[in-house]
Amino acid sequence: MKQLGEEFKKICAEIIRGTHFKKNYTTKVYVDQEASSETFSELMSKKLYREACTLISRLEQTAVETTVTMFQELAFDMWETVEKALNGDQSLCVHLKSVADCLQWVKEESDHEDAQWSPKSWDNTLEELISKHIREQVLTHEYKRKAKMNLKRHLEILEGNTLRNINKNKSLLGDLFIVYLECLSVCMLQHLSSLAKEDLNYEESVLLYRWGIEEHWRQVFCLKESNAFDALFNKWLNDTASKIISTGKKTIYTARREMLEEEMKWNIQQEPGPECNFNGLLKEAMDVLKAVEDLGDKLVSDVRGVFLDEVLQFLKRYNTFLEAKVERSDSGKQLCVPLRIVKNCQILRNTLEDVGDTLRVKSTLYLEIINIIHEIEDRGIKLFSATLKLTFKKPFKNYFTDNIKFKDVLQELQNSIEHAGIQNNKIVIKTELCVIVGLYIQAFFNYSNKIEGTSKAEAFMNGSKPLQNFFQSLVSDEVKRKDPLQYIINILNSQDSKSLETTIAFFSNDHQDLREEHLNAILKIKGNISFTEKKRLVYFIKHRKSDHQEDKLFFFRDIKVKPFCPWCCVS
Incomplete structure (x- = not known):
C-alpha cells in the first residue's frame, strides 16, 4: 500500500x-x-x-x-x-x-x-456566458419605434458600445477573444433581426441596412470569415432588402396618390394656386432612389423597378383623368391649366432622363413611361393651342375692325408662362408662335376689308411689330429670318414685280404649308396684280422643292380662306 x-x-x-x-x-x-x-x-x-x-x-x-x-x-x-x-x-x-x-x-x-x-x-456554456455579457454591456438599449425612439441615435449608441467593448476585450480575453467575436456577431445579428421586424419607414430601413453592412465589415476585419455566419448575415440582408423595397413602394405610392388627388382637385377648381406640380412626387421618388444608390446593383435595380412601376401607374391615372375631366370641360379657357400640364411633363421628363443617365439603363418600362409623358404633353399642347385661339381670336378681330391694341393680351400670356416656369420650353414657344402668328394672319384675311384710317399694309405692319417684339428673344435667328409676318409685309409693300417675285419665291420655300389660296388672299389684299402675273407668282408654290426638315414651323396649316374667284385678285 x-x-x-x-x-x-x-x-x-x-x-x-x-x-x-x-x-x-x-x-x-x-x-x-x-x-x-x-x-x-x-x-x-x-x-x-x-x-x-x-x-x-x-x-x-x-x-x-x-x-x-x-x-x-x-x-x-x-x-x-x-x-x-x-x-x-x-x-x-x-x-x-x-x-x-x-x-x-x-x-x-x-x-x-x-x-x-x-x-x-x-463550448455552449461559454458562448452563453459571453453572450449574456454582450447583451448587458453592448446591447444596453432596447429599441421600440412605437415609443418614437430615434433609430439613428440607437445605432450610434450601439456602435459606440461595440467598438469600446471590442477594444477592451481584445487584450483582456486573449485566446478567448475569437469566441467573444463569434458571440458578438451572433448577438448583433439577432438584434438587427429584431430591429428589422419593427414598423420601420423607408429611410429607417435603408439606415438599418447600411449600418448592418458596415457592422459586418467591422467584424470581418477582426474575425476571419465564417461561412455559417455569412450565410445567416446574407439571409438578413435579403430580408432587410425586401423590406426596403416594400417600404420604398409604399413611400412612392403614398406620394403619388396624394399628388394625383391634389392635381385632380386643382384642375377641377381651376384656380391659379397652390403650386403643386410634380416636384413633390419626384422628390420623394428621387430620395428613394438616391438612398440606395451605393448599396449594390441588385438593390438599386429592384428599387428602381419599384420607382418606375409606381410612376407608370401614376401617369396612367393622370392621363385618364385629363382625358375624362380636362378635355371634356371648358378648362381650356384658362391658360394656367394646359401650361400646368406641360410643366408637369417637363418635370417628369427631366427627372426620368436623369435617372436613366445615372443608372445607364433604359428599360422597356422606362421607355413606356417616356411615351406616356409624350402623350400627356401632346394633350397639354393641344389644350394650350385651343386656349390660345380662344384668347387671341377676339383681340385680333378688334384690332383690324376697331383698331384696338392687343399688347395687354400678350403681356398676360407672358405672365402666365413665366408663372408656370416654362418660358424657355421649346414646345411651348413653338406652339404659341405658330398659333398666335397664324391667328393674326387669319384675322387679317378675314377683316382686312374692315380696316379704316390707314392702308392695309400699314395696319398689318403696325400689328405685326408687337408680335415680333414679343418673340424677339424667344426664337432663333433662323426663325426670325423666315418670319411669315415680314414676308407678308414685304409682299404688301413691294413696288416692282422683280422684288415681289423674289420675295414670294423665298416665302414659298421657307413655308411649305403656304397654299395657293393663302398667296391668292395676300395678292388680293395687295391689289393691282394682273391675272398673268398672279399665275406666274403662284408657280413658285406649285413647283417648290419639298423640305423634309423635322422641326418645321406651321403657320398656315390651319388658316382657312373663303372661296373667291381667281380673277378677283385683279383690281
Missing part, C-alpha cells in the same frame, strides 16, 4: 508539470480518493484547468461519481473566472489561456457525449 501511494505521487507530479501519462504505462494503479482530491484541489487553486481535466480523465475508470463532481466543480470555477474577467478583474485574465486550453482538451480528448454534465457542453 505504501508503494502504491508513492506511485500515485509520481503521477500527480507529472501532471502538475504538464507532462502526459504514458499510454504504455502498464502498472495498475489504485488511486487513493483522498490523495486525488488533494491533487485536484491543488490544480484548481492554480487554475490549471487542462491538467485538472487530465487528472479527472484518469480517475474515471475507478471513481466515476467522484469524477462527475470534479468536472462540475471545475466548470463552476472556470465560468466564475471567465465571468469575473469579463467584468474587469484583470488579475484573472491571465488564467483565460488555461480556460482556452481546457476547451481545446475537451475537443481532443473527451468522449462524454450524452451526459448533461459532459465537458462537451462547455
Whole structure:
C-alpha cells in the first residue's frame, strides 16, 4: 500500500508539470480518493484547468461519481473566472489561456457525449456566458419605434458600445477573444433581426441596412470569415432588402396618390394656386432612389423597378383623368391649366432622363413611361393651342375692325408662362408662335376689308411689330429670318414685280404649308396684280422643292380662306 501511494505521487507530479501519462504505462494503479482530491484541489487553486481535466480523465475508470463532481466543480470555477474577467478583474485574465486550453482538451480528448454534465457542453456554456455579457454591456438599449425612439441615435449608441467593448476585450480575453467575436456577431445579428421586424419607414430601413453592412465589415476585419455566419448575415440582408423595397413602394405610392388627388382637385377648381406640380412626387421618388444608390446593383435595380412601376401607374391615372375631366370641360379657357400640364411633363421628363443617365439603363418600362409623358404633353399642347385661339381670336378681330391694341393680351400670356416656369420650353414657344402668328394672319384675311384710317399694309405692319417684339428673344435667328409676318409685309409693300417675285419665291420655300389660296388672299389684299402675273407668282408654290426638315414651323396649316374667284385678285 505504501508503494502504491508513492506511485500515485509520481503521477500527480507529472501532471502538475504538464507532462502526459504514458499510454504504455502498464502498472495498475489504485488511486487513493483522498490523495486525488488533494491533487485536484491543488490544480484548481492554480487554475490549471487542462491538467485538472487530465487528472479527472484518469480517475474515471475507478471513481466515476467522484469524477462527475470534479468536472462540475471545475466548470463552476472556470465560468466564475471567465465571468469575473469579463467584468474587469484583470488579475484573472491571465488564467483565460488555461480556460482556452481546457476547451481545446475537451475537443481532443473527451468522449462524454450524452451526459448533461459532459465537458462537451462547455463550448455552449461559454458562448452563453459571453453572450449574456454582450447583451448587458453592448446591447444596453432596447429599441421600440412605437415609443418614437430615434433609430439613428440607437445605432450610434450601439456602435459606440461595440467598438469600446471590442477594444477592451481584445487584450483582456486573449485566446478567448475569437469566441467573444463569434458571440458578438451572433448577438448583433439577432438584434438587427429584431430591429428589422419593427414598423420601420423607408429611410429607417435603408439606415438599418447600411449600418448592418458596415457592422459586418467591422467584424470581418477582426474575425476571419465564417461561412455559417455569412450565410445567416446574407439571409438578413435579403430580408432587410425586401423590406426596403416594400417600404420604398409604399413611400412612392403614398406620394403619388396624394399628388394625383391634389392635381385632380386643382384642375377641377381651376384656380391659379397652390403650386403643386410634380416636384413633390419626384422628390420623394428621387430620395428613394438616391438612398440606395451605393448599396449594390441588385438593390438599386429592384428599387428602381419599384420607382418606375409606381410612376407608370401614376401617369396612367393622370392621363385618364385629363382625358375624362380636362378635355371634356371648358378648362381650356384658362391658360394656367394646359401650361400646368406641360410643366408637369417637363418635370417628369427631366427627372426620368436623369435617372436613366445615372443608372445607364433604359428599360422597356422606362421607355413606356417616356411615351406616356409624350402623350400627356401632346394633350397639354393641344389644350394650350385651343386656349390660345380662344384668347387671341377676339383681340385680333378688334384690332383690324376697331383698331384696338392687343399688347395687354400678350403681356398676360407672358405672365402666365413665366408663372408656370416654362418660358424657355421649346414646345411651348413653338406652339404659341405658330398659333398666335397664324391667328393674326387669319384675322387679317378675314377683316382686312374692315380696316379704316390707314392702308392695309400699314395696319398689318403696325400689328405685326408687337408680335415680333414679343418673340424677339424667344426664337432663333433662323426663325426670325423666315418670319411669315415680314414676308407678308414685304409682299404688301413691294413696288416692282422683280422684288415681289423674289420675295414670294423665298416665302414659298421657307413655308411649305403656304397654299395657293393663302398667296391668292395676300395678292388680293395687295391689289393691282394682273391675272398673268398672279399665275406666274403662284408657280413658285406649285413647283417648290419639298423640305423634309423635322422641326418645321406651321403657320398656315390651319388658316382657312373663303372661296373667291381667281380673277378677283385683279383690281
